[in-house]
Amino acid sequence: MVMKKVRIPVDLLGSLICLLIALAPALAGLQPIDFSLNATPASSLDLSGKWHAARDPGDTGKSAEWFRRGPTPDAVPIEVPGPIEATFPGYDGVTWY
Numbered sequence: 001m002v003m004k005k006v007r008i009p010v011d012l013l014g015s016l017i018c019l020l021i022a023l024a025p026a027l028a029g030l031q032p033i034d035f036s037l038n039a040t041p042a043s044s045l046d047l048s049g050k051w052h053a054a055r056d057p058g059d060t061g062k063s064a065e066w067f068r069r070g071p072t073p074d075a076v077p078i079e080v081p082g083p084i085e086a087t088f089p090g091y092d093g094v095t096w097y
Contacts, residue, residue, distance in 0.1 A: 053078040053087055056094040066096055 052071035054061075066072060075096075078087045084095055 048080050051078050051080045051097050052076065053084070054096045055088055055091055056096055057091075059094045061094065061096050072096070 052075035054066075054072045054075035056066075061067075061072075076087060078084075078097075080097070085091075088095065
């Protein structure tokens, strides 16, 4: 039996290595790989409904720790999901929900 040398192009070899790295967890039984390109998350949380939104044109809400208390006095009701522009037409800045 005569053995012949087979030359594999570098780009093909690199592709095969990447494929093996990508498939390694699935092959090891750790986690299956979803190749369906389905963007639907495994679980979801519906956040739709009535919210309050407040403009923060000075971007001071974080330093003032708005997240530690309820809505600010100037917060207005808003329906989520929905365009923020419907509530604050012409406003282009930080908004807190």
